[in-house]
Amino acid sequence: MRRLRPPEILDLFDRQVGAAPFARADALIDLCYPDGEARDMAPGTRNLQLMRIREAHLGRRIFCLSACAACGERMELTVDTMDFGDVPVADHVTVEHQGRALRFRLPSARDVEAAARTRAPLLQLMASLAVDLPDDVSCADPMLIDKVSQALDAADPLGCIIIETACPACGAVSRPVLDPAALVWREFAALARRLEDEVHALARAYGWSEPEILALPDQRRRRYVERVTA
Ligand SMILES: [Zn+2]
Numbered sequence: 001m002r003r004l005r006p007p008e009i010l011d012l013f014d015r016q017v018g019a020a021p022f023a024r025a026d027a028l029i030d031l032c033y034p035d036g037e038a039r040d041m042a043p044g045t046r047n048l049q050l051m052r053i054r055e056a057h058l059g060r061r062i063f064c065l066s067a068c069a070a071c072g073e074r075m076e077l078t079v080d081t082m083d084f085g086d087v088p089v090a091d092h093v094t095v096e097h098q099g100r101a102l103r104f105r106l107p108s109a110r111d112v113e114a115a116a117r118t119r120a121p122l123l124q125l126m127a128s129l130a131v132d133l134p135d136d137v138s139c140a141d142p143m144l145i146d147k148v149s150q151a152l153d154a155a156d157p158l159g160c161i162i163i164e165t166a167c168p169a170c171g172a173v174s175r176p177v178l179d180p181a182a183l184v185w186r187e188f189a190a191l192a193r194r195l196e197d198e199v200h201a202l203a204r205a206y207g208w209s210e211p212e213i214l215a216l217p218d219q220r221r222r223r224y225v226e227r228v229t230a
Helices: 006-016 021-032 043-058 109-116 121-129 142-155 180-206 210-214 218-229
Strands: 061-067 074-080 092-097 100-105
Touching (some): 006 210, 021 109, 021 180, 092 142, 100 121, 100 142, 109 121, 121 142, 180 210, 180 218
Antiparallel strands (some): 061 074
16 A cells, blocks of 8 residues: 555545545545556455555544434444454355355446446346356346345455444444445545645745645644744
């Protein structure tokens, strides 16, 4: 994983400002992990890489807000990115169905997007993931869809991150879903804005250029900003 330099963060933000949340997260992953394409990865692999990117640029602890599903109490949650360790993600799952072992690939973002463009997304996704499916087995069989869905969840546990937490007011257990793509992009957007604010303050005070200011080490740049805004 490579850590982005401040000018790269601003360039990324400029390029992705109107893009869909998934595309933004993919662009970030592709810059930090140049060896693979995020769109071809299983959801859990993408989520794990986003956690590692978050860690490297903004630290381990993530503070989130949620609301209790039972009483509506606002809850503050702290997530530690180190809680998400490397989980072996299988390439395929095998499900037993009508006395046969059927194989399915794990879906990538590319698969999900391609299926979403068709009239029957779920059916299309099932068909695209099936490996050598016998002619007499239908991808539309609800029982098969259920089995495959459960097997895929088990094979890619970080594909959907659920933070189980008890409400401090009523004790009810909530299971909010953490969406690393949305969260990390939001944080990078805030980081880009802060960098622009710092450039603005230092350019005005000292007449330095944007490349000069962004080339300063982070801590030193912030100390100069503290001086000019004190
Ligand atoms: Zn509650």
